[in-house]
Amino acid sequence: MALLTFSDKGFYCPPGDFYIDPWRQVNKAVITHAHSDHARYGHRQYIAQQDSVPLLKLRLGSFIQATGYPYGTTFSIRGVKVSFHPAAHVLGAAQVRLEYKGEVWVVTGDYKLAPDPLAGSFEPVPCHTFITECTFGLPIYQWPEPTQVFTEINDWWRENQEEGRTSILSAYSLGKAQRILCSVDAGIGPIYAHGAIENTHDVIRQMGIALPKTERITDKTNKKDLTGALVLTPSSGMASNWIRRFADPVTAAASGWMMVRGNRRRQSVDRGFVLSDHVDWNALNTVIGELHPEKIYVTHGFTDLFARWLQDQGYDADVVRTEYSGENEEPLEEVTG
Amino acid sequence: MKRFAFLYRQMDQTTSTNRKLQALVDYFQAAEHQDALWTIALFSHRRPRRTVTTTLLRLWAAESAGIPLWLFEASYDMVGDLAEAIALVTPPPERSETLRTLKDWIRFMQELKDVDEEAKRKAILEAWSQLEQDERFLFNKLLTGGFRIGVSQKMVTKALAQVLAMDENAVAHRLMGDWTPDNTTWDALFQSDSALDDHSKPYPFYLAYALEGAPEDLGALSEWAAERKWDGIRGQYIHRGDTWFLWSRGEELVTDKFPELETLMKIIPPGTVLDGEIMPWKEDKPLPFADLQKRIGRKNVSKRLMIDIPVIFKAYDLLEWQGKDLRERPYQERRALLDPIIEAIPPGYPIRLSPMVPAGSWEELTTIRSRAREEHCEGLMLKRMDSAYGTGRKKGDWWKWKIDPLTIDAVMIYAQRGHGRRASLFTDFTFAVLDGEQLIPFTKAYSGLTDAEFDEVNAFIRRNTLDRFGPVAVVKPELVFEIAFEGIQASSRHKSGIALRFPRIKRWRKDKLRKEANTFQDLQEMLEQYG
Known part of the structure; x- marks a missing residue:
C-alpha cells in the first residue's frame, strides 16, 4: 500500500x-x-x-x-x-x-x-x-563554496562603501536574509533591513535565537545614515519605489539562479551572487x-x-x-x- | 588568461561606466601588447577563425561532464549560450594553468585547424581541465566565435586614449580597417605613421541620434541642413592609390559584394573618401531594403542578381579630397565641395547625390517629412551647417528625424523561448490578424514591453499554452498588441503575402479584445497604400 x-x-x-x-x-x-x-x-x-x-x-x-x-x-x-x-x-x-x-x-x-x-x-x-x-x-547548477561567495559579498560591500554608496542586496525574508546576515562581516558597517525581513527577525529573536544587529528601515530612516551600509530587502523591494529612497544605491541579488549569466542580467541588478x-x-x-x-x-x-x-x-x-x-x-x- | 578573465569579471560585475573604464585602463596598462591587441580585436568583432565545430564541442562537453548528450543539450537549452553551458557543466580544473595568456590560448586554438578530430578532442579536453570556470567560458567563447560583452567600442577607444596619451579621435581612426592581431603589432597600429598610410583604412563613422523633441527646439532653421534619410546600408567609399574599398557601418569590408561600384574609380579621383548610403536602386527609384538584404546574403554576386537588384552609392558627405582629411571643416563647406563633384558625373554611373532638402520653415519641413514614405524614405536627417564630421555617436550636431511608424493591432498566437540571457523566457512572439473566424499570422516581433509586462505576458503564456512544437508554444489567442513597423512589402516568401520592416511591439492593448484586433483586409489596404 x-x-x-x-x-x-x-x-x-x-x-x-x-x-x-x-x-x-x-x-x-x-x-x-x-x-x-x-x-x-x-x-x-x-x-x-x-x-x-x-x-x-x-x-x-x-x-x-x-x-x-x-x-x-x-x-x-x-x-x-x-x-x-x-x-x-x-x-x-x-x-x-x-x-x-x-x-x-x-x-x-x-x-x-x-x-x-x-x-x-x-x-x-x-x-x-x-x-x-x-x-x-x-x-x-553546481554551487561555489559558500565561504567564497560571502567573501565576494564582503568585498562588494566594502568597495561600495569606499565609494560612499549604499549596498542593497535582495534575499528572501525567511532564510536567505538570515543566512547572509549571519555570514557577512558585520564589522564592515551597519546592516539595515526591509520591514518584511525585520518582522521575521523580530520573531526569530523572540525565540531566543541571537542574530547580528540590524536596523529596520522606516520612513524616518535618515538617508545619510545609509551611506556605506548593507541593506537587505526582499526582491519586491528592489522592484518598487522603496529603492528610490537610497542615495546612490548599488544593487545585487543572491540566488541559485544567478549561476546563469542571462538570469543575472535579467534581474536588472548590478551584481549577482550564487547563493542557494x-x-x-x-x-x-x-x-x-x-x-x-x-x-x-x-x-x-x-x-x-x-x-x-x-x-x-x-x-x-x-x-x-x-x-x-x-x-x-x-x-x-x-x-x- | 587570468588577467583577461579578471578584466571580463570586472566588466561583467558592474554596470558603472566609470568602473568599466577604469578596469580597461588597468588592463591595457598591465597586459602584454599582443594580449592587449587581441583584447581590442575581440571587443571590435575581429574574431579568430573557428577551428572546431559546435557539434563536436557538445559531444566532448558531455563526455567531460560525465553526462549523456541529451542532458547536455537540455542544459544548453536552459542556458541559451553554448560557451557558458559548457563552462558550467565541465568539472573544475585539477590544476589551474597560469602560464598561457590570451594570445597563447588563441594560438592554441588556431593550431587545431589542421589536426585530426582525435587530436582536437584531446586538446580541448586538456584545455578545459586546466581552466577555471570563467576562463573556460572565455576560452569557449573564443572557440565558438560569438564573443560579445557589454563594452562599447567607444569605451575601449577612451581607455586606449588614456593609456596611450593620444587623442580619442586619433585612436578611433587607427582602430578602423581590416587589421587583425595576426597581421599587425601594437606599435604598428598605434605608433607608426604607416598605419595611416594603409589605403584601406576608413574613417570612424559619425552617427546621429534620434530627435525626440520638437525640431523648433534646435533653433533657427538657417543653421541646419536637411536631407532625406535613406533606407539602405551606411557606407564609406574609398578611392586611394589605384584601389577602392567599400566599408559598411559595422566596419565590414563589403567591396566584393558590390562589384558594380568599381567603375566609379574612373570618374572619382584617387584621394577621395565619401560617406553615403548603399542603396538598391532601379529606374531612378529605391528598391525595398529587403532586396538589398538578398545581395548581402549571397556569397557570390551573380550577373543575374546585379541586373535584378542593382545598387548605387548615394553620397552625402566628403571626408577626404585630394588626399586631405576634411573632417574638421564645416558641413556646409564639405557639401559645397561634394555637390558639384557628384553632379558633374555623367549619368549611367552608379552614384547619386543625396540632395539637400530646402524648406522655408520648420513647419514646411515637417510637412515634407510626413510624406517621406511616398519618397521611400525613413524621414529626414538634420545636420548642423557648421558641424565637423565627428567620431561615433555624439549628441547635438546630427539628428535623425524619422517618421512615425505604421501600426496595427494584432493577436499573439505563438511564443518561442529566447536565447542567451533570455533563455528561460518566451521572448519571440508571432502575431496574427483576423480574417473572419480565422487568424492569419503575418509577423514576428520581439521586445518593446516593460519588464513587468514582459513577466505578465510570460505568466499568461505558461498558463495558456494549447500545444507545443519544440521550443514553440501555441498560445490561446487572446492578447492584443499594437505592432509598430517602418514599412510594408509584398512578399512571396511569407504565408500572409506580406513582409514588415522593423516590426516590434509598441504596446500591450489590454483594453482590446481579440475580436477588436485589425483584420487581414486592413493589412491589405496598408500594403496597397504604402507598399
Missing part, C-alpha cells in the same frame, strides 16, 4: 488521513517549512517542526492551530509514525519521515547540503521511497547515491529531465506534479510585500 498518494490537494497519507504541504485547504496538514508555497492559508490544523510554528503564525496569523515537534521526535498520527529531520533549508525546515507497517517514506521539502547558521545540517534519512525536490536538478538554499546537481546525486532508495519521486524543478537522468542511472524514478513555485525560488509572500 502506498504511504502517500498524489492528489490535486497535495501529498495525502491514507492511513494517517493527513496531507503534507497541501495547496488546497485540508483538515490536517504536516508542513515541511514556513515558505508560503509549502505552508498555505486555511488548513484546520498545522503540524510542523517546533521552530517553524512561530514563523507559521507570523505568516498565516496567530490564530492558526499549530503543533510543533522537535527534530528526531517520533509522534503518531492514526498509527503512522511521523518525525521531522533537519533539511537545512531555512529555520525550522524539516524532512518528513513516515513509517507504517515497516515501510518508510521521506518527503524532503526543500533542502541543501551546506550547513546553515540557523537551519542546521542536513540529515540523510534512510527510506524505501524518497520524494525529493529538484529545483536545480541540472548539471549547470536548495541542493545543487552534485548534492542531489550525492544524497540519492547515499540513500539509494527503492523508489524516487521528484517534485518541483527540472523534474522530467532529472527523473530521466535517475532512470538512466538505474533508479526507479518518477515525476510528481505539485504546485510549489519550483521554477521560482521566490516564495509568494515576496510578491505581495
Whole structure:
C-alpha cells in the first residue's frame, strides 16, 4: 500500500488521513517549512517542526492551530509514525519521515547540503521511497563554496562603501536574509533591513535565537545614515519605489539562479551572487547515491529531465506534479510585500 | 588568461561606466601588447577563425561532464549560450594553468585547424581541465566565435586614449580597417605613421541620434541642413592609390559584394573618401531594403542578381579630397565641395547625390517629412551647417528625424523561448490578424514591453499554452498588441503575402479584445497604400 498518494490537494497519507504541504485547504496538514508555497492559508490544523510554528503564525496569523515537534521526535498520527529531520533549508525546515507497517517514506521539502547558521545540517534519512525536490536538478547548477561567495559579498560591500554608496542586496525574508546576515562581516558597517525581513527577525529573536544587529528601515530612516551600509530587502523591494529612497544605491541579488549569466542580467541588478538554499546537481546525486532508495519521486524543478537522468542511472524514478513555485525560488509572500 | 578573465569579471560585475573604464585602463596598462591587441580585436568583432565545430564541442562537453548528450543539450537549452553551458557543466580544473595568456590560448586554438578530430578532442579536453570556470567560458567563447560583452567600442577607444596619451579621435581612426592581431603589432597600429598610410583604412563613422523633441527646439532653421534619410546600408567609399574599398557601418569590408561600384574609380579621383548610403536602386527609384538584404546574403554576386537588384552609392558627405582629411571643416563647406563633384558625373554611373532638402520653415519641413514614405524614405536627417564630421555617436550636431511608424493591432498566437540571457523566457512572439473566424499570422516581433509586462505576458503564456512544437508554444489567442513597423512589402516568401520592416511591439492593448484586433483586409489596404 502506498504511504502517500498524489492528489490535486497535495501529498495525502491514507492511513494517517493527513496531507503534507497541501495547496488546497485540508483538515490536517504536516508542513515541511514556513515558505508560503509549502505552508498555505486555511488548513484546520498545522503540524510542523517546533521552530517553524512561530514563523507559521507570523505568516498565516496567530490564530492558526499549530503543533510543533522537535527534530528526531517520533509522534503518531492514526498509527503512522511521523518525525521531522533537519533539511537545512531555512529555520525550522524539516524532512518528513513516515513509517507504517515497516515501510518508510521521506518527503524532503526543500533542502541543501551546506550547513546553515540557523537551519542546521542536513540529515540523510534512510527510506524505501524518497520524494525529493529538484529545483536545480541540472548539471549547470553546481554551487561555489559558500565561504567564497560571502567573501565576494564582503568585498562588494566594502568597495561600495569606499565609494560612499549604499549596498542593497535582495534575499528572501525567511532564510536567505538570515543566512547572509549571519555570514557577512558585520564589522564592515551597519546592516539595515526591509520591514518584511525585520518582522521575521523580530520573531526569530523572540525565540531566543541571537542574530547580528540590524536596523529596520522606516520612513524616518535618515538617508545619510545609509551611506556605506548593507541593506537587505526582499526582491519586491528592489522592484518598487522603496529603492528610490537610497542615495546612490548599488544593487545585487543572491540566488541559485544567478549561476546563469542571462538570469543575472535579467534581474536588472548590478551584481549577482550564487547563493542557494536548495541542493545543487552534485548534492542531489550525492544524497540519492547515499540513500539509494527503492523508489524516487521528484517534485518541483527540472523534474522530467532529472527523473530521466535517475532512470538512466538505474533508479526507479518518477515525476510528481505539485504546485510549489519550483521554477521560482521566490516564495509568494515576496510578491505581495 | 587570468588577467583577461579578471578584466571580463570586472566588466561583467558592474554596470558603472566609470568602473568599466577604469578596469580597461588597468588592463591595457598591465597586459602584454599582443594580449592587449587581441583584447581590442575581440571587443571590435575581429574574431579568430573557428577551428572546431559546435557539434563536436557538445559531444566532448558531455563526455567531460560525465553526462549523456541529451542532458547536455537540455542544459544548453536552459542556458541559451553554448560557451557558458559548457563552462558550467565541465568539472573544475585539477590544476589551474597560469602560464598561457590570451594570445597563447588563441594560438592554441588556431593550431587545431589542421589536426585530426582525435587530436582536437584531446586538446580541448586538456584545455578545459586546466581552466577555471570563467576562463573556460572565455576560452569557449573564443572557440565558438560569438564573443560579445557589454563594452562599447567607444569605451575601449577612451581607455586606449588614456593609456596611450593620444587623442580619442586619433585612436578611433587607427582602430578602423581590416587589421587583425595576426597581421599587425601594437606599435604598428598605434605608433607608426604607416598605419595611416594603409589605403584601406576608413574613417570612424559619425552617427546621429534620434530627435525626440520638437525640431523648433534646435533653433533657427538657417543653421541646419536637411536631407532625406535613406533606407539602405551606411557606407564609406574609398578611392586611394589605384584601389577602392567599400566599408559598411559595422566596419565590414563589403567591396566584393558590390562589384558594380568599381567603375566609379574612373570618374572619382584617387584621394577621395565619401560617406553615403548603399542603396538598391532601379529606374531612378529605391528598391525595398529587403532586396538589398538578398545581395548581402549571397556569397557570390551573380550577373543575374546585379541586373535584378542593382545598387548605387548615394553620397552625402566628403571626408577626404585630394588626399586631405576634411573632417574638421564645416558641413556646409564639405557639401559645397561634394555637390558639384557628384553632379558633374555623367549619368549611367552608379552614384547619386543625396540632395539637400530646402524648406522655408520648420513647419514646411515637417510637412515634407510626413510624406517621406511616398519618397521611400525613413524621414529626414538634420545636420548642423557648421558641424565637423565627428567620431561615433555624439549628441547635438546630427539628428535623425524619422517618421512615425505604421501600426496595427494584432493577436499573439505563438511564443518561442529566447536565447542567451533570455533563455528561460518566451521572448519571440508571432502575431496574427483576423480574417473572419480565422487568424492569419503575418509577423514576428520581439521586445518593446516593460519588464513587468514582459513577466505578465510570460505568466499568461505558461498558463495558456494549447500545444507545443519544440521550443514553440501555441498560445490561446487572446492578447492584443499594437505592432509598430517602418514599412510594408509584398512578399512571396511569407504565408500572409506580406513582409514588415522593423516590426516590434509598441504596446500591450489590454483594453482590446481579440475580436477588436485589425483584420487581414486592413493589412491589405496598408500594403496597397504604402507598399
